[in-house]
Structure formats: C-alpha cells, structure tokens
Amino acid sequence: MHADPRVLRQIAFFEKQGFEIILSGLEYEGGKRFFPITKAKSPFSRALKFGIIVARLTKVRVKEFLWHSSLNDLSLQNPKFDLVLANDVETWPLAIELKKTHTNAKVIFDAHEQYAKEFSDLWVWKWFHKRFVNYVCEHYIPKADKFITVCDGIARDYANDYEVEAHLILNTPDFEPDLLPGEVNGRVRIIHHGIANRSRKIEKMINLINYLDNRFELKLMLVPTDPIYLLELKELAKGKAVEFLEPVSTQYISTFINQFDIGIFILEPVNFNYANALPNKFFEFIQARLAIAIGPSPEMKKIVLSEENGVVTKTFDEIEMAQILNSLSDKDIRLMKENSHRVASKYSNQGNEKVMEKLLQELEILTSARRVVQPVN
The missing domain is CATH 3.40.50.2000 (Glycogen Phosphorylase B;)
Incomplete structure (x- = not known):
C-alpha cells in the first residue's frame, strides 16, 4: 500500500x-x-x-x-x-x-x-x-x-x-507550486518512468533512439517487477544514448523528473485498460512541467491536444514518433513545457x-x- x-x-x-x-x-x-x-x-x-x-x-x-x-x-x-x-x-x-x-x-x-x-x-x-x-x-x-x-x-x-x-x-499528483519549466539548450533529455512490464513494450522507446537526432537522449526509470525483462531491456540499450536510473519514491517523482525535457509513453492498446489508459505518469509529466510525447491513446490524447503541451502520433510506431520529435525546435519544446506549467494546478x-x-x-x-x-x- x-x-x-x-x-x-x-x-x-x-x-x-x-x-x-x-x-x-x-x-x-x-x-x-x-x-x-x-x-x-x-x-x-x-x-x-x-x-x-x-x-x-x-x-x-x-x-x-x-x-x-x-x-x-x-x-x-x-x-x-x-x-x-x-x-x-x-x-x-x-x-x-x-x-x-x-x-x-x-x-x-x-x-x-x-x-x-x-x-x-x-x-x-x-x-x-x-x-x-x-x-x-x-x-x-x-x-x-x-x-x-x-x-x-x-x-x-x-x-x-x-x-x-x-x-x-x-x-x-499533488500540486508542486515551486517547480518551473527548465530551459532547452541543444540537448533534449527524454524520460520514461514506470514498471518494467513486458506488455508495455518498453523496447519500442529504446528502439526510438535509433531514429532520433544526436541531440536526444533517453532516460528510463523502471521499477523491476520483471527482472528478466529489465535485463533484456538493458542489453538492448547497450551502445545507445539510453541511461537507466534508480527509481525514486512516488511522492518525489514529479520533482525528480523536472530536470528533463520530454516525458514519453508509447502504450500500444493490447487490452481494454491500455487502450483507455490515463496513468499517474502522464500527470506527473505535467506536474514536472515537461513536454509530452505519446501515441494516439484517446484519454491522454484529448488532454495533450486541448492543452497543447505535447505531441501525439497517428500510430504507435516509434519511427513516426522519431520523425515528429526530430522536427521540434528547442523553442517548440520550451513552449510545450510552458503549457504544462500553465495547467499544472488544473491537473493536480x-x-x-x-x-x-x-x-x-x-x-x-x-x-x-x-x-x-x-x-x-
């Protein structure tokens, strides 16, 4: 509990x-x-x-x-x-x-x-x-x-x-009044956090880095619910701009990930609940004042499009996601982070x-x- x-x-x-x-x-x-x-x-x-x-x-x-x-x-x-x-x-x-x-x-x-x-x-x-x-x-x-x-x-x-x-x-999550959106200066750091669950296909987000410009790097903060799967992900990430971070306590997640630029979650709708997902991590991205990158998951999509605080792909394909992220300037990402800041209280x-x-x-x-x-x- x-x-x-x-x-x-x-x-x-x-x-x-x-x-x-x-x-x-x-x-x-x-x-x-x-x-x-x-x-x-x-x-x-x-x-x-x-x-x-x-x-x-x-x-x-x-x-x-x-x-x-x-x-x-x-x-x-x-x-x-x-x-x-x-x-x-x-x-x-x-x-x-x-x-x-x-x-x-x-x-x-x-x-x-x-x-x-x-x-x-x-x-x-x-x-x-x-x-x-x-x-x-x-x-x-x-x-x-x-x-x-x-x-x-x-x-x-x-x-x-x-x-x-x-x-x-x-x-x-609880409102974090003291957090501000950080600057974006050439290097773009992407974060995904959550459980290492095979059905979430986290390998798609690791493969994404293969198609991104050199300015992007990916951080993964995963709870090892499936240690074998986590080892497989670490093996897949070798030689890539991917770093695995130690998990932090749930009440500190928003504060910790505030140092990054984009929160990413590509969740294929393999079952009903995944198709209708509106998880903690999505709102922690907002509370951390991050830009958000997601697939076309309808519950998350309607918020991102309404608040203009991220990008939404038409499919759950990582190559399409890479194309959209590559097209973003530092200014675009900064504006999305500002929009997350604007609605952080609303989604608390x-x-x-x-x-x-x-x-x-x-x-x-x-x-x-x-x-x-x-x-x-």
Missing part, C-alpha cells in the same frame, strides 16, 4: 479531514494501524487455492479470500467504522462483509482499472481470472454506496456493463479532493468529528 500513489493520496486526504485511518492489505510500511491480508502458506492451502482457481469456482474463491483476510480482526478490534474505502476488485467482498458488522458504515469502491477486461490480451488470465472478476463486479458493485474510477472511458464501460454511475477521480490532486469531499457530503459522513476510515488494498 505504501507504493501505490493513488492510495497514498487517499490516506493523506483523510488525514487532513481529521479521520482516524486503519489500513488492511498485503503489505504496508508506515505508522498507521495495519491488518494484513495473508496468503495461503501450507502446501495443502496453496493446493486448495490452486484447485479453486483452476475449477473457476467463483463463489468459493471469494470465500477463500475472505478466510485469509483480516475480516475477523477488523470486525472485533474496531467497534465502529464510518467509511470503508476498497481499492481493487478483490477487496470489494471484504468491504461488504465489514458492512455487516458495521451497519452504519458507508462503502466506496475505487476501480483503478476495468477489472473484467484488465489482461484480456492474455489467455491465461481470461481462463483463470476473468470469470471470477466479472462475478465480483456483477454481485458487489451494486452493494457499494459510491463508485469511483480513473477516466471517462473506463467509467463509460462500467456504466454499460454494470449499470453503475462512476465518479471520476483522476490519477493526478486539488480537484480530486473536491470530488471526494462532495461524495462524503452526499454520504453524510463529512463532519467535524473524527471518524474511522478503512482503505483496503
């Missing part, structure tokens, strides 16, 4: 509102009260869970998750919750179960993705997980008091598939907090009294 910027922003928001916060999830490093959700440990338990997944026993799988959750500890050790905020689909049944013992609690589901279509490009996921996730969405979303998600495209899809009204809270977490305040007012739990909040991740 300590590594998820969206969850960290939620925690900070509720702290400012005077709530007492209790956390439950797989891992957390911090000073808050935390109840872990454990994984099956014994060979028998692991074999049983594997059998449940293979047989696609959706209802049994929900019960198995609740069995390993912190449900009993949360219910017995906490006499009253006012709000249960559940991040990610697997925690939604836990939130509803908690409501049974905290009858006056309100429940908000936060959908970071369209979970029933999350890895639709992978047959393994479609066979073993899609049925389960769709079951949770169908049976539990109607039980939540409020439902939030990350972008218009995903909100529309949830409305079409599950007839739910989704409130929009973007993946925008300040707007999200207003949305959340409105939701809590509608649920009648935003008062001057201290309350108990349970973000689950």
